[in-house]
């Protein structure tokens with residue numbers, strides 16, 4: 081069994097990006113710039129945003145964090161987005177999700193200029209991804225492709241089963257694994273909460289991508305020998321074995337399945353760190369204006 085080490089791979093990617101940033105800065109004097117909007121103070125969102133800002137510093141990007149109060153109106157938020165859309169110094173904009181209930185997330189996502197949509201959530205980028213033309217790819221699915229590629233996991237002709245149909249992970253993942261690309265060219269089954277015979281389907285997977293948010297849901301009786309497992313879950317549970325009093329669990333029971341897998345991502349240190357690396361890569365792409373979306 082081979083561990084798909086997202087922590088190491090993401091550090092490799094960040095080093096590659098830092099080298100490119102140095103050359104962009106010395107040739108043009110311009111510094112790639114990511115802007116992030118955080119509404120309210122949800123604990124998980126604070127942690128993710130802090131990690132994104134720190135990663136920007138690490139590779140030499142400029143970053144701007146705009147904090148808005150939980151009570152901000154939809155109109156005020158849309159005004160902030162519009163200001164950033166028009167600011168030619170800024171290459172990428174992310175609005176951290178989830179947003180408070182009184183704000184329409186889709187309306188905000190659609191307001192972001194697709195050319196600055198480094199999260200790849202705008203309908204224009206989702207459509208371009210589905211058509212297999214250059215687009216900003218959503219960071220988590222893109223990070224999974226990068227891991228599969230860098231570890232030379234064979235995907236062509238394989239049966240890929242995706243669990244979960246979220247807009248951020250499951251749905252784009254299913255599209256990407258079916259595209260005529262490498263990684264890709266899979267026969268894809270997208271499963272979700274209404275799937276009735278899940279275990280029968282997961283047992284036929286050559287590649288199993290699990291993004292349903294239920295700690296240790298996948299056990300060894302649900303998989304076949306030699307499967308490659310990608311675990312996107314992160315559930316925080318209390319633990320008396322760690323200094324912080326918390327530990328992170330994936331959607332897969334790692335100890336139970338590990339001897340039956342060919343490849344597996346650990347939690348933590350698997351998919352999570354890759355997400356941030358791919359956000360940086362999208363921002364770098366945007367700064368180079370290599371494609372127009």
Ligand code: GUN
Nearest residue numbers: 174175176177178199219
């Ligand atoms: N919330 C959870 N994941 C993400 C992400 O990748 N981007 C944004 N903007 N919000 C998120």
